[in-house]
Amino acid sequence: xxxxxxxVIDMLGPPENRFADPCAWLRLESELGLTLPAxxxxxxxxxxxxxVNAHLxxxxxxxxxxxLGQWMRETxxxxxxxxxxxxxxxxxxxxxxxxxxxxxxxGTTAGLWPLASTDRGEDVFLVRGPSQEDQRLVVSDGDLSxxxxxxxxxxxxxxxxxxxxxxxxxxxxxxxxxxxxQHLPMTSDERPKPWFGPDRGM
Numbered sequence: 118x119x120x121x122x123x124x125v126i127d128m129l130g131p132p133e134n135r136f137a138d139p140c141a142w143l144r145l146e147s148e149l150g151l152t153l154p155a156x157x158x159x160x161x162x163x164x165x166x167x168x169v170n171a172h173l174x175x176x177x178x179x180x181x182x183x184x185l186g187q188w189m190r191e192t193x194x195x196x197x198x199x200x201x202x203x204x205x206x207x208x209x210x211x212x213x214x215x216x217x218x219x220x221x222x223x224g225t226t227a228g229l230w231p232l233a234s235t236d237r238g239e240d241v242f243l244v245r246g247p248s249q250e251d252q253r254l255v256v257s258d259g260d261l262s263x264x265x266x267x268x269x270x271x272x273x274x275x276x277x278x279x280x281x282x283x284x285x286x287x288x289x290x291x292x293x294x295x296x297x298x299q300h301l302p303m304t305s306d307e308r309p310k311p312w313f314g315p316d317r318g319m
Contacts, residue, residue, distance in 0.1 A: 121271035122156045128278055128296055130314040132163030141179035145186045149224070151245060154252065156271040157232060161185065166301035170278070172235045172290050174301070183301045192231040192240060193224035196257075204261070212263045216244065216255055229255060232270060239284040241273070256284045264288075279319070293319050 126132060146152055165175040166183035176185040201211075201221050208214040213221050222228035229242035238259025245252055254266045254273050264285040266273055277283040280291025295316055300309035 121269060121275045122159060125160060125271050125275050125278070126163065128275070128314055128317060129164060129169075129298060134162055136165070136177050136179040137162040138179040141177075145178040148186065149189070149230070150226070151230065153230075153232075154243065154270050156269050157243075160271065160274065164298060166303075168236075168299050168301060170290065170292050170297050171299070172237060173274075173277070174234050174236070176301075180303065182303045188234075189224075189231050192234070196223045196229070196231075196240075206261065210261050210263075212255065212257075215263055216253075216265050218244075235284070235290070237284075237290070239288075241270075241284075243270075258285045258288065 142153070142158055161175055161177055165177040165185070166180055168174050174183075176183045176188045178185040201213075212218060219227065223242075224230060226245070229244055231240055232243050232254070233241040240257045240259070242255050242257070243252060244255055252269075254268065254270065256264045256266070258264075262285050264283075266283065268276070273283055277290070278296055280289045282288045284290075295313035297311050297313055299311040302309055
């Protein structure tokens with residue numbers, strides 16, 4: 118483990134791996150017909166289902182509540198149901214023009230795949246390329262604005278947590294001090310309490 122993945126884990130604290138299950142990933146990837154980035158799966162296994170710094174939601178494929186596969190399918194359906202042609206988008210609003218996509222599809226071979234979301238209406242998508250190195254992330258802010266980041270998920274998350282604009286211009290959600298994490302409830306009466314990662318000197 119090295120680079121941004123190591124930096125993210127150092128920032129969030131020791132991995133819990135509460136629901137880590139290689140078979141759950143195999144089932145999900147087989148169902149979706151894609152291989153998700155290795156660093157993304159390690160982060161999800163380490164902490165999810167979790168909300169990070171009260172905004173960023175990460176689901177897990179092995180849980181019934183906050184199930185990653187179910188959330189991905191629901192998000193794909195919601196974005197697919199949008200009449201993108203009928204919106205009459207300007208070139209600086211149209212993700213096809215912005216990111217060189219021949220068409221805007223979700224959950225398809227050349228389409229966008231949801232990875233994470235925030236309570237601010239932002240959705241983080243993976244765009245697959247011919248190789249792992251060609252994969253990129255694009256983010257919808259929920260208001261017809263999109264941003265592209267040619268980075269790994271671990272690098273995106275690290276930069277998000279240190280306060281860079283990683284969901285579009287002027288989008289920083291920086292909180293000084295240790296990162297706050299909170300398990301997402303597995304039952305209707307569960308009320309998980311937040312905890313904090315190590316001191317970051319920030």
